[in-house]
Amino acid sequence: MKEDFLHYIWQHQYFDKLNLNTEEGEAITVLRPGYRNSDAGPDFLNARLQIGEVEWNGAVEIHLRASDWQRHLHQHDLKYDQVVLHVVHTADQPVRRTNGTLVPTLAVGARIAPHMLQTYSELLESATPLPCAPLLEQVSTLTRTMMAARTLLERVEEKGEALSRMQENLDGDWEATTYHALAAAFGFKKNSEPLARLAKALPINILRRHRHSLPQLEALLFGQAGFLMEVLDNEEDIYLAALRSEYSFLSHKYNLSATALKPHDWNFLRLRPANFPPVRLAQLAAVLHARPALFDALLTATDTLALEQFFMAPVSEYWRHHYRPGKAGKVPALGRSSAHLLITNVVVPLRVAYARYTGQSELVEQALALLEQLPAEHNHLTDVYDALGFEHRTAADSQGLLALQRGYCAPRRCLQCAIGSRILQRNVVVR
Numbered sequence: 187m188k189e190d191f192l193h194y195i196w197q198h199q200y201f202d203k204l205n206l207n208t209e210e211g212e213a214i215t216v217l218r219p220g221y222r223n224s225d226a227g228p229d230f231l232n233a234r235l236q237i238g239e240v241e242w243n244g245a246v247e248i249h250l251r252a253s254d255w256q257r258h259l260h261q262h263d264l265k266y267d268q269v270v271l272h273v274v275h276t277a278d279q280p281v282r283r284t285n286g287t288l289v290p291t292l293a294v295g296a297r298i299a300p301h302m303l304q305t306y307s308e309l310l311e312s313a314t315p316l317p318c319a320p321l322l323e324q325v326s327t328l329t330r331t332m333m334a335a336r337t338l339l340e341r342v343e344e345k346g347e348a349l350s351r352m353q354e355n356l357d358g359d360w361e362a363t364t365y366h367a368l369a370a371a372f373g374f375k376k377n378s379e380p381l382a383r384l385a386k387a388l389p390i391n392i393l394r395r396h397r398h399s400l401p402q403l404e405a406l407l408f409g410q411a412g413f414l415m416e417v418l419d420n421e422e423d424i425y426l427a428a429l430r431s432e433y434s435f436l437s438h439k440y441n442l443s444a445t446a447l448k449p450h451d452w453n454f455l456r457l458r459p460a461n462f463p464p465v466r467l468a469q470l471a472a473v474l475h476a477r478p479a480l481f482d483a484l485l486t487a488t489d490t491l492a493l494e495q496f497f498m499a500p501v502s503e504y505w506r507h508h509y510r511p512g513k514a515g516k517v518p519a520l521g522r523s524s525a526h527l528l529i530t531n532v533v534v535p536l537r538v539a540y541a542r543y544t545g546q547s548e549l550v551e552q553a554l555a556l557l558e559q560l561p562a563e564h565n566h567l568t569d570v571y572d573a574l575g576f577e578h579r580t581a582a583d584s585q586g587l588l589a590l591q592r593g594y595c596a597p598r599r600c601l602q603c604a605i606g607s608r609i610l611q612r613n614v615v616v617r
Contacts, residue, residue: 338586346538409433468505
C-alpha cells in the first residue's frame with residue numbers, strides 16, 4: 187500500500203466511522219477532513235474534528251505506520267505542532283509534538299473495506315497499459331468522456347505553459363517563440379532535440395534578414411545543421427556548392443561556425459527517407475520563406491485548411507528530388523497528417539500560451555476547436571483505448587486519451603482519476 191491511498195481514504199472519508207475512537211480511547215467525529223496541503227508541512231490543513239468533548243481546528247498528518255512520524259523527524263519540526271490528529275494504517279507507537287504533548291492517533295487499517303483495498307492493489311500491480319480495463323464496465327460512458335475532456339485541458343495547458351516559459355526566456359518575442367516551437371516540432375520526435383538546438387544556434391533575427399531568399403535560408407539552415415559538410419556521392423553538385431559558398435560567407439558574417447551542429451547529431455535510424463532531417467529542414471525553410479510573419483499567421487488562421495496550406499509551402503526544386511545532400515530520390519511533399527501534428531503541437535499550445543499572456547480566453551476555445559476539426563490520431567496507445575470503447579473521433583479525443591495514459595494510467599495515478607475513483611467507490615462501505 188502507498189501512503190497516497192490513505193490520503194485518498196481520508197480526503198473522501200472512505201472508511202467505517204462507526205464507534206470511531208483514537209488509540210487513546212477518545213471518541214472522534216470528523217466535521218471537516220481539511221484540504222490537501224501542496225506545500226511543506228502536514229498533509230491536510232484546516233480540518234475540524236470533535237475529539238472527546240473538545241472541538242479542534244488544525245492539521246491532519248497521514249502515515250502508513252505511526253512510527254513514520256519519528257522516522258520523518260516530525261517530533262522536532264514546529265510545522266507539525268499544529269497537527270490535531272495523526273491518521274495511520276497501523277498504530278505501532280504513540281507520537282508527540284516538539285513540546286512533548288501527545289498527538290491523538292486514529293488507526294483506519296481495519297476500517298477500510300477489504301474489496302476496496304484489493305481493487306486498489308490490482309490497479310497498482312496491473313501490467314497492462316490501462317490498469318482498469320477489466321473493470322471498465324463499472325464506469326459510465328459519461329465518466330470516461332468527462333475524464334478524457336479533463337485530461338485534454340490539462341495537456342493543452344501544460345503545453346501552453348511550456349511555450350509561455352519559452353517566450354519569457356526569449357525576452358517576450360512571440361515571433362522567436364513561434365520559430366523555436368516550429369523548429370522542434372518539425373523534428374517529429376526523433377529529431378526534435380537537434381532541431382531545437384539548431385534554432386538556438388541560428389536565431390530568428392538572422393533568418394528574418396534573409397527570408398526573401400530561399401537559397402540563403404537553406405544555406406543558413408543546412409550549413410548550421412552541419413549537412414553541407416557531408417561527403418557527397420557527386421562532388422559536382424552545383425546547387426550544394428552554391429549553398430556551401432553562401433553559408434561560408436554568412437557564417438563568417440554572423441559568427442555562426444562555433445555553434446554549428448555536426449552530421450552525427452542527427453537521427454536517421456529507422457526513419458523513412460521522407461522523414462529524414464534534411465527533408466524536414468527543407469520544409470521548414472519553405473515555411474520561413476513563404477510565411478515571414480509566423481506568429482501572426484498561426485494566431486489568426488480561422489480553420490485547419492488554412493493552417494494545412496501554411497505548413498505545406500512548396501520546397502525548392504532541389505529538395506523535391508533529394509532526401510539528403512547529394513542523394514537523389516523523389517521526395518513527397520509534407521503530408522496532411524504531418525501538418526495536423528504541427529497544428530496540434532505548435533498552433534494549439536501557441537494560442538493557449540498567448541491566451542494566458544493576454545487574458546483572451548476565447549483563444550483557448552479556438553485552439554480546442556481546431557483539434558475538434560482534425561481527425562483522430564492513431565497509434566498503439568490510442569488504439570488500446572479505442573478498442574475499449576472510449577470515444578475517439580477527433581484529434582481532441584486523441585490528445586485527451588494520450589494525456590490520460592501518460593498522466594494517469596502509466597504512473598498508476600488511479601486515485602486522482604475519475605475513472606479509477608469511480609471503480610474504487612463501488613467497493614466502499616461507510617457507516
